[in-house]
Amino acid sequence: MKHAKFVTFLFSGLLMLNGLLFSQTISGSAHDFSNETWNTTGELCIVCHTPHHADVTVGDAPLWNHDVTAANFTLYNSATLDATVGQPDGSSKLCLSCHDGTVAVDNFGGQTNGTQFVSGGGLIGTDLNDDHPVSFVYDATLAGNDGGLFDPTTTNSGLGGTIDEDMLFNGKLQCASCHDVHNSSGIAKLLIKPNSASALCLTCHSK
Amino acid sequence: MNLSRIMIILAGLLIPLLLPAQSVVNTVHNLSVSGPGTVKAAGESEICIFCHTPHRSHPQSPLWNRNDPGLNYTLYNSSTTQAAPGQPDGAAILCLSCHDGTIALGEVLSRPSPIPFVNGVTVMPPGNANLSTDLSDDHPVSFHYSATLAAEDGELADPATLTGPVRLENEQLQCTACHDPHRNPFSDFLTVSTLQSELCAYCHQKDYWDNTSHKLSPATWNGAGNDPWFHTPYSTVSDNACENCHRPHSAGGHLRLMNHFPEEDNCLDCHNGNVAAEDIQMQLGKQYTHDVYSRSGVHDPEEPGVVEVRHAECEDCHNPHASRELPAPAPNANGFIEGVRGVNSAGVAVDPIQYQYELCYRCHADSPDKPASPTSRQIEQNNVRLEFDIGNPSYHPIEAAGQNNNVPSLLPPYTEASIIFCSDCHASDGSAAPAGPHGSIYPQILKFQYETADFTVESYQAYRLCYECHDRQTIIFSAGSFGQRVHRQHIVNEDTPCNACHDPHGISSLQGNATNNTHLINFAITIVSPDPASGRLEFEDLGNVRGRCYLTCHGVQHSPEFY
Structure with missing residues (x-):
């Protein structure tokens, strides 16, 4: 505890600098839809979340307020893949x-006839074969079988704890393992940590 | 913003430094x-x-x-x-x-x-x-x-065994x-070290390989000539193993990924006295050779057992995956020619050979386009398999002991029961020359001088090839018809070469017979002519070192002459 306070003090200057450099908030980020004409509420969180009557069909969904995809996804596969990848679940879904x-971006709060669809670089599509796999269990066993992955239960994520603690969700890798949907660190592409020198990739990949 | 976010940024900078080597x-x-x-x-x-x-x-x-x-x-x-x-x-x-x-x-x-x-x-x-x-x-x-x-393929590992560092996709x-x-622990991002070709051996399991000197020899390069190991860091034959000859990328010889093209260059970078003790390259520079230089790209490991387009490459006679120093008694193939293909005494392709002569028969027996015999004889035959057939009236004992159970001139250790190699006569000349018919200063790649010209003055040297086994003293000085009456009269007094009367390989039973062609008699018609009185050119074996000849030679008519 004492140590943590010391570190906090030591980097307090950097903290402020960081605040200047990065937006470090969802406000103004790509996920800030409060000023969109189709969001007549003008609210920031409402596109995804609601305090009451949330959709609980998806496990671990945080007070969900957005129409949920029913798509059947083409999954990633490769000859060297040891993980068992299922249909996207949890936060990835x-x-x-x-x-x-x-699903239209403006299909929220019970609305299903939206017209705003993701396009451009943000469009992943239903073919996930060209995307990093998600929704698979990443544990010490997988790391041992693969040989090219760090053990998530013992490897530091660089975020304060282990990979398992900081980047996995119920032991699974999800979109949110790499992306911070709320843009709390203000890194481009909503990454949870900088990918300079491929640091994000090499958190898990022992290459 | 909190402390952990700061740590992220620092970690991003530090992680590359913390990664394993x-x-x-x-x-x-x-x-x-x-x-x-x-x-x-x-x-x-x-x-x-x-x-x-x-x-x-x-x-x-x-x-x-x-x-x-x-x-x-x-x-x-x-x-x-x-x-x-x-x-x-x-x-x-x-x-x-x-x-x-x-x-x-x-x-x-x-x-x-x-x-x-x-x-x-x-x-x-x-x-x-x-x-x-x-x-x-x-x-x-x-x-x-x-x-x-x-x-x-027969020489590849079962892919089910590839579960270690070498894997399929x-x-x-x-x-x-x-x-x-x-x-990249080994260089070139290899999954396994190439020392002693460990990597190659995961898939390639070459027949004979475990015993060959190309796997086992500790020989090093003396630094002269071309670097035989120009693309590896290794400095002995055993450490280079496959890569003594092969190169998995940028191969000089595309077929079978050889270091070099033409073929012989793969062998002669080492077999020139700079790595291997024996200098084969020097032998191949002599006048009479199995000429590996004149043709390239003709040899094919898959060519028929009886070679159709005759050629000589090192690998026609040697299997580089098998070669080793292992002596063998005649007629068996020794270690230098272990694991090569051949043709047996019946003319049937064999793989591998058991006997040395089976190797020679690949090209010198039933193959087309063989050159004519160097001596024109009354019976012509240039298929050596037929010449050495054990059903023949006479033959030098290549496949089995000879027909004649009374050969008084034989020097020890030879007896009438002996079997000899083709390479006892056909070999590189010189007392220190490496074994095998690589090259000689004498025609037909003979080990020693063997004069065939008429009017050759007899000497030990002139017919040394014969005298190595057949005692000169016995042949030209022994009493009785064998020595003085027949051989001394012709070889010494008349300056007639051995080759005038004897056909050294043998006379095929398809052409000759047990009356006229015993004792390797098959007259050279450039020296010996028919008897004008009878029109016959004939030797008749009367048994017990007796015989008679109908012929004309050096102007002397035998119509017939007895001995």
């Missing part, structure tokens, strides 16, 4: 509820 | 600005990006970030490969998206324009890493390595069987 391009 | 970060595959090589980006810090992207990869896994070159490659092929390499696919085409030298190293899908490299480098610079689009000098890839293939052999692009 929530991300894909906009980014697969089948 | 065998990380891609420390290899030349780190093309980022932090890479250790000379070919690298001018400013890009991301390492993985040159090959991988987390989204919108192409053309395939693993999350590839580069274009498919989309080219038609010239593929490896040889008569001895059962595999059917297709156009590169799988991991191979991914490797080639840099290593064929056609796509800029910095041209990745996730960036709108190519990532700039230092010194203006765009595509892979020329050198070993640039394989080009001609893959015919490279180990084949992108072929189905099945149990069936292994069985057909979807049952295909790809670049990644031998190379791990992320780790």
Whole structure:
């Protein structure tokens, strides 16, 4: 505890500098839809979340307020893949509820006739074969079988704890393992940590 | 913002320094600005990006970030490969998206324009890493390595055993069987060390290999001439193993990925006295040789047992996967010619040979286009298999002991029961010469002088080939008809060569008979003519060292002469 306070003090200057450099908030980020004409509420969180009567069909969904995708996804596969990849679940399914391009961004709060669809670089589509796999269990066993992955239960994520603690969700890798949907660190492409020198990739990949 | 976010940023800077030594970060595959090589980006810090992207990869896994070159490659092929390499696919085409030298190293899908490299480098610079689009000098890839293939080939490991560092990809052999692009513990990103060809042996299980001196010899190079191991870091024959002769990329001899073309250069970089003790190259420089130089690209391991287009390459007589120093009694093949193909006494192809003569019969028996015998005789035969047949009235004992059980001239250890090698007569001349018929100053690659010209003055030297086994003293000085009456009269008094009356190989039973052609009698018609009185040119064996001849020679008529 004492040590942590010292570190906090030591980097307090950097903290402020960081605040100047990065937006470090969802406000003004790509996920800030409060000023969109189709969001007549003008609210920031409402496109995804609601305090009451949330959709609980997706496990771990945080007070979900957005129409959920029903797409059947083509999954990533490769000859050297040791993980067992299933249909997107958990928070990944929530991300894909906009980014697969089948559900309108403005299908929230019970609305299903939206017209705003993700396009351009943010469009993942339903073919996930060209995307990093998600929704698979990443544990010490997988790391041992693969040989090219760090053990998530013992490897530091660089975020304060282990990979398992900081980047996995119920032991699974999800979109949110790499992306911070709320842009709290303000890194481009909503990454949870900088990918300078491929640091994000090499957190898990022992290459 | 909190402390952990700060730590993220610091960790981002520190992680590369904390990675284990065998990380891609420390290899030349780190093309980022932090890479250790000379070919690298001018400013890009991301390492993985040159090959991988987390989204919108192409053309395939693993999350590839580069274009498919989309080219038609010239593929490896040889008569001895059962595999059917297709156009590169799988991991191979991914490797080639840099290593064929056609796509800029910095041209990745996730960036709108190519990532700039230092010194203006765009595509892979020329050198070993640039394989080009001609893959015919490279180990084949992108072929189905099945149990069936292994069985057909006969010298490949069962692919089910490839569960260690050498692995297949979807049952295909790809670049990644031998190379791990992320780790470089052995150089060239190899998955296994090439010391003593450990890597090769995961798949290639060559017959005989365990005992050959090409695997076991500790011989080193004396530094003279060409470096036989120009593409390896190793300095003994055993350490170089397969790579004594083969090269998996940029092979000089495309077929079978040889270090060099023409064929003999692979052998003679070592067998010239600079590595192996015996200087075979020197022997091949003599006037009469098995001429390995005059033809190239004719030899084929798959050619018929009875060779149809006659030629001589080192590997016609030697199996470099099998050769070793292992003596054998005649007529058995010794270790130098172990594991080679041949033709047996019945004219049937055999693999491998059991007897030395079976090797010689591949080209000197039933093959077409053989040269005429050097001596014109009353019975012509240039198929040596027929000349040595044990059913013949007489023959030198190559396949079995001879017909004549009374050969008084034989020197010990030879007896009438002896069997000799072809190479007892046909071999490199010189007392210290290495064994085998590589080259001689004497015609027909004879080990010793063997004069065949009429009016040759007799001497030990002139007929030394014969006198090595047949005692000169007995032949020309012994009392009775054998010595003085027959041999001394003709060889010494008349200066007639042995070859005038004797056909040294033998006389085929298809042409000769047990009356006229015993004792290797088959007259040279350039010296001996028919008897004008009878018109006969004939020797008749009367048994018990007696006989009579009908002929004319040196103006002397035998109509007949008895002895």
